[in-house]
Amino acid sequence: MxxxxxxxxxxxxxxxxxxxxxxxxxxxxxxxxxxxxxxxxxxxxxxxxxxxxxxxxxxxxxxxxxxxxxxxxxYWDGQCATDEDIDEGLKYEAAREDALRMEHEIAVKFVDALALDGYTVARDMIGNDFRLADAGERAEFKDYVFDGLIGDITVFRTGAAHRFSFNFGRDGWDIVRSSNGRLETMIETITEPYRVKGHDAKIDGKHPSGAFSRFLDEISTPRQTPT
Missing domain, CATH: 3.30.160 (Double Stranded RNA Binding Domain)
Structure with a gap:
């Protein structure tokens, strides 16, 4: 008071x-x-x-x-919170931090797994190509993903082309979607350890603060087309 x-x-x-x-x-x-x-x-x-x-x-x-x-x-445009409110907020923020970490780890492992499984090129919806076999371009593709890539990705291997999409902002583990059986098996293998853990807190934008605010800022920045 x-x-x-x-x-x-x-x-x-x-x-x-x-x-x-x-x-x-x-x-x-x-x-x-x-x-x-x-x-x-x-x-x-x-x-x-x-x-x-x-x-x-x-x-x-x-x-x-x-x-x-x-x-x-x-008399004041701020807010008053109890100790219990603050503790709950800290727990929620910690869960979202962990979910963000899980999303990042899964995305990195999935891209690396694509390269190991013989996929040579990843192409976004506007035609940007990334050579997955090249470590440097693979790293560029990962950065591109985390900078706010939206839409489907097509990956190519000898005699085949398969499509998937990243779906950030859910449980921390449920971020890669594909209707292709080969990719689904790869996705399930990578996400299984994370799926078992799960999270009560979702990265759903209801409380954009801390690390999640930074994440929102990052994905809202204009994308740059790789050269």
């Missing part, structure tokens, strides 16, 4: 006690520049009268704080 009030350096608060026979009523007001002119808020809390005034005041301020936080949006 004090942080929210202090968000505006010109704002001050006053707490005035009013004593009664068996209780104390505390009035909380906001003002500017130390004047008695109200800043549009007046809250009250009543507590039993004891011999410990500071304890009475502290109890009253807790009740006033609860009232103030319900209307804090009028």
């Amino acid at each position: 004090y942080f929210i009030i202090g968000h505006d350096p010109a704002r001050y608060f006053h707490v005035r006690p009013e004593f009664y026979e068996t209780f104390i009523r505390f009035d909380f007001t906001l003002s500017r520049d130390g004047s008695d002119k109200s800043d549009g808020i007046l809250l009250h809390a009543t507590v039993p009268f004891t011999d410990d005034f500071e304890a009475d005041k502290s109890a009253a301020l807790e009740m006033i704080a609860e009232q103030f936080l319900r209307i804090s949006h009028d």
Whole structure:
């Protein structure tokens, strides 16, 4: 509460006690520049009268704080979170970080497996070719994928051409799709260890923060056609 009030350096608060026979009523007001002119808020809390005034005041301020936080949006555009909320957010972020790591590892292993299985060229939808047998061009293709490649990829091997697509942003492991039996077997073999682990948190863009925000920034940058 004090942080929210202090968000505006010109704002001050006053707490005035009013004593009664068996209780104390505390009035909380906001003002500017130390004047008695109200800043549009007046809250009250009543507590039993004891011999410990500071304890009475502290109890009253807790009740006033609860009232103030319900209307804090009028005085501050931020948010207040409990320790439990923060812990859940950290767990969710850690799960998304791990899912991103899994996506990256699977994509790299899949591209390398294509080369080992005799696929020599990968071609995107606009006709960019990458020679998978060449380590340098294979690395360029991986970078191209992570820079936001969208759409199907056709890979060529002697006497055959097969199609697949990357589908980032799901469970961390479910990122490669293909209707070709040969590629499906390869995909299942690579993703099996990751699929067993799974994730409760999805990289679905509902909470774009931290590493996921950086991921969104990366995939939204314009693609460059390899030369």
